[in-house]
Amino acid sequence: MFLKYLLLALFGIAFGHVEGVVVYYLRLATGITHVNSNKVVLSEIPDKLKSIEITREAATIIMLVAISLIASSSWLERFMIFLWCFAFWDLAYYGSLYLTSRWPRSLKEMDVLFLIPRPWIAPVGIPIFVSSFTIIIIGMLLVSGAFLFM
Numbered sequence: 001m002f003l004k005y006l007l008l009a010l011f012g013i014a015f016g017h018v019e020g021v022v023v024y025y026l027r028l029a030t031g032i033t034h035v036n037s038n039k040v041v042l043s044e045i046p047d048k049l050k051s052i053e054i055t056r057e058a059a060t061i062i063m064l065v066a067i068s069l070i071a072s073s074s075w076l077e078r079f080m081i082f083l084w085c086f087a088f089w090d091l092a093y094y095g096s097l098y099l100t101s102r103w104p105r106s107l108k109e110m111d112v113l114f115l116i117p118r119p120w121i122a123p124v125g126i127p128i129f130v131s132s133f134t135i136i137i138i139g140m141l142l143v144s145g146a147f148l149f150m
Helices: 002-030 038-044 047-071 075-101 125-144
Strands: 110-114 120-123
Touching: 002 047, 002 075, 002 125, 047 075, 075 125, 110 125, 120 125
Parallel strands: none
Antiparallel strands: 110 120
16 A cells, blocks of 8 residues: 555655646746746636636646546545645645745735636645645554555
8 A cells, every 4th residue: 555655645746746747837838937926827817728727727636536437446535635745746836836936035026816606816826835734634544554455
């Protein structure tokens, strides 16, 4: 089980890096490199690109659900795997953005977390905290053997 969750974490990290790089390229392609807030970026992106970005977000969720369905036959473990991969994806996403663009500069920076069903805007620290907490809790459950019944 440890190897499975390690590989799922690597999937989340790789996927998060790809998404972070996509956002970095999107900023470069649109010439929006001067801002420190993705909330501001949202106001400067053309509507056509926002529509495309919504499809990317939907594809992200579909991919995370798909890997969860493939990785287990138990609905409880599938949900845990979804959260596990999502948490690693989220942390890697912000890590990639920081490595490529030095953003976010602080955990107080405002970000557009999702555009579905409408823009969710919050400080970067919130998803980083939630994702870190999720990894810790699921990791503790794995180490304690709480998933043995699945």
